[in-house]
Amino acid sequence: MAPTIFLLLTLLSIAESTAGKGGGLKLELIRRRLSPGNVSPMAAKSQIWPETSEFIVKIAIGTPPTEVHAILDTGSDLFWAQCRPCAKCYQQTNPIYDPSKSSTFRILSCKSPQCHLRGSGAACSGTDTCKYSYGYGSGSTQGELASEKMVVTSRSGATTSFPGVVFGCGHNNSGTFNANEMGLIGFGRGAISFVSQIGPSVGGRKFSLCLMPYNTDPRISSSLSIGSGSEVKGPGVITAQLVRTSDQTSYSLTLTGISVRKTLVPYSTSGPPAKGNAVLDTGTPPTLLPKELYGRLAAEVRRHIPSKPIDDDTLCYKDNLGDLVMTLHFDGGVDLRLSTIQTFNKMPDGSFCFTAMSVDDKDALIGNSMMANFLVGYDIDNMTVSFKPTDCTKAG
Structure with a gap:
């Protein structure tokens, strides 16, 4: 939070x-x-x-x-x-x-x-x-x-x-x-x-x-x-090394870009991104992206979805989005593949709304909506975070 x-x-x-x-x-x-x-x-x-x-x-x-x-x-x-x-x-x-x-x-x-x-x-x-x-x-x-x-x-x-x-x-x-x-x-x-x-x-x-x-x-x-037994292991596990920053509270990773299908949207167009520029936060539902990055990403999302959004100011759609695969790219060659379950929330009226939004900040925050249906393991002692695709509705 x-x-x-x-x-x-x-x-x-x-x-x-x-x-x-x-x-x-x-x-x-x-x-x-x-x-x-x-x-x-x-x-x-x-x-x-x-x-x-x-x-x-x-x-x-x-x-x-x-x-x-x-x-x-x-x-x-x-x-x-x-x-x-x-x-x-x-x-x-x-x-x-x-x-x-x-x-x-x-x-x-x-x-x-x-x-x-x-x-x-x-x-x-x-x-x-x-x-x-x-x-x-x-x-x-x-x-x-x-x-x-x-x-x-x-x-x-x-x-x-x-x-x-x-x-x-x-x-x-x-x-x-x-x-x-x-x-x-x-x-x-x-x-x-x-x-x-x-x-x-x-x-x-x-x-x-x-x-x-x-x-x-x-x-x-x-x-x-x-504690013991909470480790995330097995086939399909993706593990990333957390970055030590001046913030000794947050779980920080270095996000280098986001792909919409096969089109890469770099985190920055003016040079390499800062180390530890993305924080994982269960206390915030939406993913918060710097305004300039969000603008370029939103344009790609619009380009890959054939139907028009409900209005010009939001990325909400009435139609099913199909298989719009997006990928978060982290430093070290770690790629986290996302389906529409993580990138769009189905709203009570049946529409689908993008789970990211624009903020006036140079860093990103990955919210809990984008972490849905992943078993996510945090290891403070070893400074790692692991993701395993999981149907969390069946992971009692």
């Missing part, structure tokens, strides 16, 4: 947990259909739902536990939840977490090493309490950094506990969050991210997820895995 213009909601509930035995975690991923008018710019295996436009992790916080549904975001690190007392909280359907009722809640002091972890948004001023402030393209959160017991529960009832997880207790939260979103759980590369904190106890800082296409039946679920 780094520079998010749109968000995508999904709800995670645990399907199976083996972390207590030294293995990873498995949760169920369920996707709900995007609600018109409500679009906003683990080895643990979990359930993902498509609801509005994000992926939400279902996790219990505190003693006794309060269930929190937090947006899963690979574009940020901090895990935060709305907390009482609320100076400013957006409307929330489920009860807001109250730290005064938890025996395991501990506010971090400014002297705590955890207060100074990169990616925490922490700041100390005037008091010994470790405060934080974190902003997104779609909102912001402020509060105190604290540690708390986190618990995930399997469908069979088995639970796995993670004591002392650092998170943000948010007392001032605003943005385009809806009433089902109780916070955000960062799966970035930073030391304070949820996957980095629990990784050593579940077999490594790695995870994989399988995102279903936009119009998937909400009763169908897929999976998210964290």
Whole structure:
């Protein structure tokens, strides 16, 4: 959700947990259909739902536990939840977490090493309490950094506990969050991210997820895995080396161009593209491309589709697009072939709309719509990302 213009909601509930035995975690991923008018710019295996436009992790916080549904975001690190007392909280359907009722809640002091972890948004001023402030393209959160017991529960009832997880207790939260979103759980590369904190106890800082296409039946679920067992292997796997940039949170690749069928559209017409110019972000549905690149790509898309778009300003079509193959070209000769499932969303009115849009930025962001029907594995320790074409509606 780094520079998010749109968000995508999904709800995670645990399907199976083996972390207590030294293995990873498995949760169920369920996707709900995007609600018109409500679009906003683990080895643990979990359930993902498509609801509005994000992926939400279902996790219990505190003693006794309060269930929190937090947006899963690979574009940020901090895990935060709305907390009482609320100076400013957006409307929330489920009860807001109250730290005064938890025996395991501990506010971090400014002297705590955890207060100074990169990616925490922490700041100390005037008091010994470790405060934080974190902003997104779609909102912001402020509060105190604290540690708390986190618990995930399997469908069979088995639970796995993670004591002392650092998170943000948010007392001032605003943005385009809806009433089902109780916070955000960062799966970035930073030391304070949820996957980095629990990784050593579940077999490594790695995870994989399988995102279903936009119009998937909400009763169908897929999976998210964290730690041991989350590796993406086998025939058809495409692996790319992540690029280390000054941004120690994001999963960055070098995008050299995009092909429409056999026609290459270079990323830049004025020289080689910058290293790490494309970020993978599950918190943003559309793919965001620099304006100049998007213009050249859109022209090629129009040229290869025989029918005219619904209007001149969008790449939305009434007709079936057929087999319009596009390919993302990454540095190192890594080519990711995309079908219309990844490049066009089927809308409620039956039309098909392009999953990329233009932005005033020199870098690109590859959103979750373009990652649909891929099993995507992120390995922080080895700095790789792997893609395996998969029917995510059948990958429970």
